[in-house]
Amino acid sequence: MVDQYLPLWEVFVRSKRGMDHKHCGSVHAADAEQALQYARDVYTRRSEGNSIWVVEATHIVASQPDDQEAFFEPADDKVYRHATFYDVPADVKHM
Amino acid sequence: MTPQDQVVDIDALEKEFQERIDAEKKIEPKDWMPEAYRRTLIRQISQHAHSEVVGQLPEGNWITRAPSLRRKAILLAKVQDEAGHGLYLYSAAETLGSSREQMIDDLHAGKAKYSSIFNYPTLSWADVPAIGWLVDGAAIVNQVALCRTSYGPYSRAMIRVCKEESFHARQGFEGMLALARGNEAQKKMCQDAINRYWWPALMMFGPSDAESPNSAQSMKWKIKRFSNDELRQKFVDQTVPQIEYLGMEVPDPDCKWNEERGHYDIGEMPWEEFFAVIKGHGPCNHERLQARQKAHDEGNWVREAALAYQKKQADKKQSVA
Ligand SMILES: [Fe+2]
Ligand SMILES: [Fe+2]
Numbered sequence: 001m002v003d004q005y006l007p008l009w010e011v012f013v014r015s016k017r018g019m020d021h022k023h024c025g026s027v028h029a030a031d032a033e034q035a036l037q038y039a040r041d042v043y044t045r046r047s048e049g050n051s052i053w054v055v056e057a058t059h060i061v062a063s064q065p066d067d068q069e070a071f072f073e074p075a076d077d078k079v080y081r082h083a084t085f086y087d088v089p090a091d092v093k094h095m
Numbered sequence: 096m097t098p099q100d101q102v103v104d105i106d107a108l109e110k111e112f113q114e115r116i117d118a119e120k121k122i123e124p125k126d127w128m129p130e131a132y133r134r135t136l137i138r139q140i141s142q143h144a145h146s147e148v149v150g151q152l153p154e155g156n157w158i159t160r161a162p163s164l165r166r167k168a169i170l171l172a173k174v175q176d177e178a179g180h181g182l183y184l185y186s187a188a189e190t191l192g193s194s195r196e197q198m199i200d201d202l203h204a205g206k207a208k209y210s211s212i213f214n215y216p217t218l219s220w221a222d223v224p225a226i227g228w229l230v231d232g233a234a235i236v237n238q239v240a241l242c243r244t245s246y247g248p249y250s251r252a253m254i255r256v257c258k259e260e261s262f263h264a265r266q267g268f269e270g271m272l273a274l275a276r277g278n279e280a281q282k283k284m285c286q287d288a289i290n291r292y293w294w295p296a297l298m299m300f301g302p303s304d305a306e307s308p309n310s311a312q313s314m315k316w317k318i319k320r321f322s323n324d325e326l327r328q329k330f331v332d333q334t335v336p337q338i339e340y341l342g343m344e345v346p347d348p349d350c351k352w353n354e355e356r357g358h359y360d361i362g363e364m365p366w367e368e369f370f371a372v373i374k375g376h377g378p379c380n381h382e383r384l385q386a387r388q389k390a391h392d393e394g395n396w397v398r399e400a401a402l403a404y405q406k407k408q409a410d411k412k413q414s415v416a
Contacts, residue, residue, distance in 0.1 A: 004398035005196045008189065025186040025252070028195060030401035031408065042182050045175070046259070065125045 008057040009035040011042075013049035021053050029054075116317050121247040124190040132316055135309070136246055137191050139318065141198045144184035145209035149202075149383050151177045153217045154226055162220060169266050170223060176263065180256050187248040203388045211369065212295050214377030221274055221281075225288035227267020229296040229334070235260045236330045237300065245317040268337065275341040282342075289338065290346040297361070298369045300327040331359045 006028040012021040024043050029035035035054040043049065063071055079085050088095045108127050115122065122128055151174045158174065161167035185195055201207040212230055217223060238260065241253040274285035301307060301323040313319040321329075331350075338345050349362030371377070 003196070004395055004402055006398055006402065008195075024255075025183055026189065027182065027186070030398070031405040034401055042179050045172075045179060062125065065123070065127070 006030050006034075009039070009054045010057050010060060011035075011039040012053040012055075013039075013043055014051040015049055017050065021051065026057065027054070113315075116245050119317075121250060122245055123247045131312075132318075133191050135313065135316070135318060136249065137188055137193045140184055140188040140191070140249055140252075141193065141201070142208050142210075144181045144188060144198065145202045145207055146213065147177050147181035147184060149209045149213045149387060150230075152383055152386055153213055153215070153379075154223055156217050157220060157223045160220070161223075166270070173227065173263055173266065176259050180259070183252040183255055184249075187246075187252045190248045191246075199391065203384065203391065205375070205384060208373065210299060211372040211377060212292075212299050214372050214379045214383060215291065215295055216378050218291075219284050219288065221271070221284035221288035222292070224267045224270025224274070225285075225292045227263050228271055228337075229267070229289075229292050230299070231260055231263035231267060232334060233296045233299045233330050235264055236326050236333075240319075240321050240326060243317075243320055249318075271341055275343060285341065286343050289343050293346045294365055294368075297327055297331065297364060298366075300324075300330070302366070302369075328358055331361055335359050 007030075008026050009029055009032075010026050011024055013024050014021045027035055027038040027042055029038050032054060035056075036052055039052050039054055044052070075081075109129055112122075112126075112128060112132075115126075122132075154170060154177075155174050158167060158170055161170050185198060188198060189195060198207065202209070217226070235257065238253050238257050242250055242257055244250045244253065271285055271288075274281040277285075304310060304322045304324045307323055310319060310322060314322070335345055335350065347362045349360065351360055352358075353360045372380070375381075
């Protein structure tokens with residue numbers, strides 16, 4: 001008998017309505033339905049969530065830390081995208 | 096690139112890595128890290144995961160014989176939590192490139208270690224609350240410190256674990272208190288469990304600092320934040336008054352409050368026994384691994400069936416499309 005192992009799924013849980021789903025770990029499961037059930041048992045034993053996403057780990061595409069500088073650099077010199085870039089006289093209200 | 100350039104490169108990477116750690120920035124899975132850091136973490140996190148999983152066995156032994164439905168429901172929930180802790184930790188170890196298969200195979204082959212406390216038997220019901228209070232209590236001291244460990248996924252797993260652990264310690268103390276307030280036979284059971292679990296619980300923190308050769312590097316990498324002896328002292332200081340509250344005795348004639356140090360002193364620890372248990376000569380080493388292997392083997396057909404079902408569903412979908 002060959003040992004059977006199950007593929008890896010990443011788990012995202014939303015703690016309550018109005019919040020984002022947040023990554024919280026992974027489970028091994030044969031299919032999406034089983035992954036959801038395992039994720040429920042592993043990550044929401046104390047009502048930590050009311051919605052779960054699972055996605056097979058091989059389907060996730062991630063940016064690489066090595067390219068981090070080049071990849072995120074275009075935003076670094078655009079300080080005018082922040083509200084604090086602009087001088088507004090103190091006596092102007094509601095800005 | 097000449098080999099010389101490569102050496103320089105690694106030095107620069109290591110320097111950058113250490114600077115990140117010194118600046119209290121977490122290391123995340125895809126960051127460059129020294130091979131030894133990766134290996135140390137895989138070893139430590141997988142041992143930790145194995146401990147959670149094997150740790151279900153001594154307590155699981157009493158689920159069918161819990162003295163009341165209330166205690167049974169609590170014990171079931173507690174043991175289920177430990178399975179969860181194992182999974183959080185395997186999941187963290189897998190982010191370092193180690194596979195679940197490999198870790199489990201290493202455990203079953205006797206190549207991987209787990210906390211030697213779980214190689215002691217649970218002889219009476221009192222051992223169940225004693226474990227929750229003393230063993231989980233010691234684990235909490237260790238795990239609270241690990242919440243700030245430098246590797247992001249390990250730190251996050253520890254934060255999750257710590258949130259759940261205080262229930263384990265509290266239900267244990269409550270169970271001990273019930274025995275301590277019970278009849279003579281129950282009091283005796285309570286003291287007997289303390290006598291058997293006190294030293295093994297203290298030894299969960301590992302060898303003394305002088306004999307812990309890997310500690311310095313782990314401290315520098317901020318995998319560890321406190322030394323074994325510091326954590327052990329913390330546990331002793333918080334637990335001795337609890338033993339007194341129960342009206343029980345600390346099974347160590349040398350255990351006394353040291354006014355000058357502001358800590359409890361303890362007697363010589365039975366290290367010979369500790370190392371014997373680590374090397375596989377504990378009362379239950381063989382039994383624990385056998386139980387794990389059996390559970391794994393007996394679950395194989397379930398995994399096989401689930402995968403076959405998945406394949407069948409996927410094929411069906413394909414033929415419709
Ligand atoms: Fe645990
Ligand atoms: Fe626990």
